[in-house]
Amino acid sequence: MEEEKEQNQNNRQEDGKKNKIKLYTLLVMILALIAIIAVSIWLINTGNNKENNTISYTDLIKQIEEGKVEKVEMTVGSTSIKVKLQGQEEEKHAIVPNTQAFVELIQEKTLEGNVIELEQKSQNIFFSIFDYLFAILPTLLIVALFIVIMKMQGFGDKGKVYDAETTKSKIKFDDVAGLEEEKGEMLEIVDFLKEPKKFYDMGAKIPRGVLLCGSPGTGKTLIAKAIAGEAKVPFISMSGSEFIEMFAGLGASRVRKLFEKAKKIAPCIVFIDEIDAIGSRRTSGSGAETENNQTLNQLLVEMDGFDTEETIIVLAATNRPEMLDKALLRPGRFDRQITIALPDMKGREEILKIHAKGKKFAQDVNLKDIAGDTAGFTGAELANILNEAAILATIRKHEAITHEDIEDAVKKVTVGLERQSRVISDKDKKLTAYHEAGHAIVSSKLQTQKDIKEVSIIPRGMAGGYTMYKTNEDKYYISKTEMEEKLIALLGGRAAEKIALNDISTGASNDIEVATQIAKDMITKYGMSDNLGPISINTEKDPYELQLLGDKFGDAIGAEIKIMLDNAYLQAQTILANNMNQLNKVAHVLMEKEVISSEEFEKIIKE
Ligand code: ADP
Ligand code: ZN
Numbered sequence: 001m002e003e004e005k006e007q008n009q010n011n012r013q014e015d016g017k018k019n020k021i022k023l024y025t026l027l028v029m030i031l032a033l034i035a036i037i038a039v040s041i042w043l044i045n046t047g048n049n050k051e052n053n054t055i056s057y058t059d060l061i062k063q064i065e066e067g068k069v070e071k072v073e074m075t076v077g078s079t080s081i082k083v084k085l086q087g088q089e090e091e092k093h094a095i096v097p098n099t100q101a102f103v104e105l106i107q108e109k110t111l112e113g114n115v116i117e118l119e120q121k122s123q124n125i126f127f128s129i130f131d132y133l134f135a136i137l138p139t140l141l142i143v144a145l146f147i148v149i150m151k152m153q154g155f156g157d158k159g160k161v162y163d164a165e166t167t168k169s170k171i172k173f174d175d176v177a178g179l180e181e182e183k184g185e186m187l188e189i190v191d192f193l194k195e196p197k198k199f200y201d202m203g204a205k206i207p208r209g210v211l212l213c214g215s216p217g218t219g220k221t222l223i224a225k226a227i228a229g230e231a232k233v234p235f236i237s238m239s240g241s242e243f244i245e246m247f248a249g250l251g252a253s254r255v256r257k258l259f260e261k262a263k264k265i266a267p268c269i270v271f272i273d274e275i276d277a278i279g280s281r282r283t284s285g286s287g288a289e290t291e292n293n294q295t296l297n298q299l300l301v302e303m304d305g306f307d308t309e310e311t312i313i314v315l316a317a318t319n320r321p322e323m324l325d326k327a328l329l330r331p332g333r334f335d336r337q338i339t340i341a342l343p344d345m346k347g348r349e350e351i352l353k354i355h356a357k358g359k360k361f362a363q364d365v366n367l368k369d370i371a372g373d374t375a376g377f378t379g380a381e382l383a384n385i386l387n388e389a390a391i392l393a394t395i396r397k398h399e400a401i402t403h404e405d406i407e408d409a410v411k412k413v414t415v416g417l418e419r420q421s422r423v424i425s426d427k428d429k430k431l432t433a434y435h436e437a438g439h440a441i442v443s444s445k446l447q448t449q450k451d452i453k454e455v456s457i458i459p460r461g462m463a464g465g466y467t468m469y470k471t472n473e474d475k476y477y478i479s480k481t482e483m484e485e486k487l488i489a490l491l492g493g494r495a496a497e498k499i500a501l502n503d504i505s506t507g508a509s510n511d512i513e514v515a516t517q518i519a520k521d522m523i524t525k526y527g528m529s530d531n532l533g534p535i536s537i538n539t540e541k542d543p544y545e546l547q548l549l550g551d552k553f554g555d556a557i558g559a560e561i562k563i564m565l566d567n568a569y570l571q572a573q574t575i576l577a578n579n580m581n582q583l584n585k586v587a588h589v590l591m592e593k594e595v596i597s598s599e600e601f602e603k604i605i606k607e
Pocket of ligand 2: 435439493494507508511
């Protein structure tokens with residue numbers, strides 16, 4: 001019953017939007033019609049002139065000089081004139097570029113004795129309106145177009161597309177897998193939204209703002225919607241980037257409108273996604289930064305200005321809480337932070353279970369195994385995998401989704417689509433084969449890297465090939481040894497190119513980028529450098545941190561990163577030099593078969 005009512009309300013809102021759109025379409029159509037009429041009248045008008053009773057201006061002047069013009073008929077404000085020539089019945093039309101000069105010329109000739117009768121008429125009203133309309137038509141059209149665009153962008157209007165989206169969420173906590181503790185913490189907010197009076201009477205202080213921190217796709221929006229759904233209150237959402245897009249100076253007014261609306265429909269949830277887009281640390285800069293400052297200031301004003309009796313909870317999501325302006329985190333604002341981590345094995349299985357609902361699976365599918373194979377995946381990616389698997393199964397005309405469909409969907413989601421259409425030259429193929437073989441052989445000699453799942457030179461997404469590792473266990477900590485070995489494995493591709501082909505290519509750029517980042521993190525984030533000791537330097541959080549420690553320290557970090565990478569590269573080369581036969585063999589099998597499974601790989605290196 002209640003759901004039906006919600007439905008009606010939604011429909012009515014939809015209808016309102018549609019009516020507005022219709023109105024603008026109508027407006028544009030009317031203007032277009034006017035334009036068409038005006039153009040046709042103009043064409044008919046000029047068309048008449050074009051019949052062979054026209055005379056060119058130079059001809060006209062010649063006729064005047066020769067004294068053959070009897071009479072001239074002019075219309076005020078028009079350059080089109082009628083001329084009667086001697087001995088001719090029919091009047092001729094002509095266009096004079098400068099009417100004033102023309103009149104003077106005729107007066108001059110008349111004074112000279114060459115009499116020309118001049119008749120000046122006032123304008124025909126019918127044509128004058130159209131002339132006038134015609135003149136302002138472009139302006140009108142531009143203005144109309146501008147208005148339509150503005151309306152579409154939601155410029156200062158209530159029924160706009162860019163408006164904060166209000167929905168009645170039907171999502172419940174049961175739709176959110178895992179995250180038990182987080183849901184527990186949110187329960188008090190749900191209670192508060194349901195029965196605010198109880199809390200006010202008790203004098204309890206409820207958090208007004210909650211910051212949800214976590215990578216994209218971990219379910220921050222989902223949990224915010226679930227709170228609204230559980231409490232049966234409306235959910236208003238807007239993305240931080242929407243506040244600052246499009247028109248400058250609009251951010252602050254959008255924030256104001258958002259909260260005006262929230263106050264009207266309270267109790268409700270306001271959800272601001274990507275809050276870092278507006279809430280980054282304030283600077284004294286200009287331009288875009290000032291714009292951000294105004295938007296952020298407005299947000300602070302709004303959050304401080306809640307009446308004690310207003311039941312609005314503001315949830316905001318970010319992936320970079322350390323970037324946020326400290327003022328946002330003060331009491332009464334976003335004073336509670338909840339971190340939403342990547343799902344663990346159990347969480348992944350539960351997420352898969354939720355998204356498996358309504359899908360048909362073959363006997364060989366085991367969601368637990370898939371959960372085991374997808375360490376590091378977000379909820380959004382897992383949902384996406386099952387959807388992709390269902391699509392693949394349909395295309396392949398399977399009765400139900402098979403294990404293979406899911407495996408391929410995992411690959412598709414991780415490394416992008418298989419691009420079989422791309423034609424690869426033999427030279428490129430050889431290079432890629434050695435590169436990937438290099439990763440694989442080097443990895444196989446390293447304790448923490450040796451679990452190889454698949455080596456391939458089939459291009460996927462941006463990568464020319466890939467070496468995939470088995471990821472069966474959930475790791476909470478990564479050891480220094482593992483990170484060092486990861487560096488060696490990453491540089492194995494470049495090392496193989498150098499050793500086998502005596503040349504290096506751009507194909508290793510991503511490996512090198514990742515390796516450099518790992519080395520940097522090891523030294524400046526995890527304090528793993530023997531030389532520099534346990535220290536954390538986060539220049540993103542505080543750009544001046546390095547200055548504090550001194551130039552020498554900065555130089556030492558650079559030197560240390562270089563040593564780490566050089567060492568890893570040397571070790572990768574050493575491993576390959578000692579296993580040239582294996583490298584050649586794997587590369588050749590790759591060139592032949594393009595893909596090597598873990599079993600085949602084991603077999604090749606054991607031979
Ligand atoms: P975020 O806001 O953190 O970027 P979303 O909440 O938009 O992520 O998540 C995107 C989608 O991923 C959700 O709509 C849902 O389908 C799926 N998802 C993410 N986390 C979970 C979860 N814990 N349980 C179920 N589905 C999830
Ligand atoms: Zn590589």
